[in-house]
Amino acid sequence: MDELLKIDEVANQTGLSKRTIRYYEELGILPSPERSGGGTRLYKQKHVKFLKRISAAKEVLGFTLQELQEFLSLTEMLESQKEEYKKVSDPQEQKAKLTEIIKILDGELEIIEQKIRRIHTVQTELVTLRERARALIELKNNE
């Protein structure tokens, strides 16, 4: 199968608002779904998955919507690389493009690692706070 979903259902499944979903389509972030005869948007599961992925990336990496678009175009470039593009253009140029993609990915991976390190710092701080609080309670119990 592959049920057709209306926007309200998609909103429920993704946790995004209907406005947001339309907005993402308007920005070109979300591929336009089919329409019914009357013009109602009809989504498939792939749209739901897509929305979940990108909203995760946005939240987690703190991406703006613009950065999200750039991020997505990377994936696209790789897709296009695999298909028709493969036999069309200059192989030298293709390799250059791939190398550039890898560079960008390396950059983003580094940002992620930095982010993880910083999260751990904050995490440690919070754990310390908790320990202090617990110690205080203990102290009160033994008096």
Place this chain on the structure above:
Amino acid sequence: MDELLKIDEVANQTGLSKRTIRYYEELGILPSPERSGGGTRLYKQKHVKFLKRISAAKEVLGFTLQELQEFLSLTEMLESQKEEYKKVSDPQEQKAKLTEIIKILDGELEIIEQKIRRIHTVQTELVTLRERARALIELKNNE
């Protein structure tokens, strides 16, 4: 010692703009520093450290400034717990308060862990993309 810094210096050391620094003070996030006779703000190193900590928490956890305030009030509560507060109010109430603090901290720690897991998901995704790109290059080399 403990040099007195003017706002421009603080901005340089923290990477925040002067506007942002004043804004944080206005919101009550950053403790007001001393002033010179003429009214110029004079910061100490503790202000710099403080700003670094909170901007890290903001970036990393995606805290809004309001959440940041709540987060900071937690630390304050723990501080007050250790000092005068200790002998003033009802010990029963104090324990209740501490327990609540711990609860909140647990909540935030859980959020952090969730966030870390999600980051890893995105990280994995990016690594996969990179592998694909590398494989494509290899393919082109062997043809």
Place this chain on the structure above:
DNA sequence: TTAATATTTGACGTTGACGTCAATGTCATT
């Protein structure tokens, strides 16, 4: 087929987190 309910488009509103500008005052140096 007629409600009741949901969807679409367009447009304007909102909010957070600052940026920017102007007028005025301060600091450091000469």
Place this chain on the structure above:
DNA sequence: AATGACATTGACGTCAACGTCAAATATTAA
């Protein structure tokens, strides 16, 4: 005491990322 570089306050501006509302259709259930 004058000059040039920075600081302060207040106010308005801005930008992203939606929220909200209205008027016109569409869809679904009875």
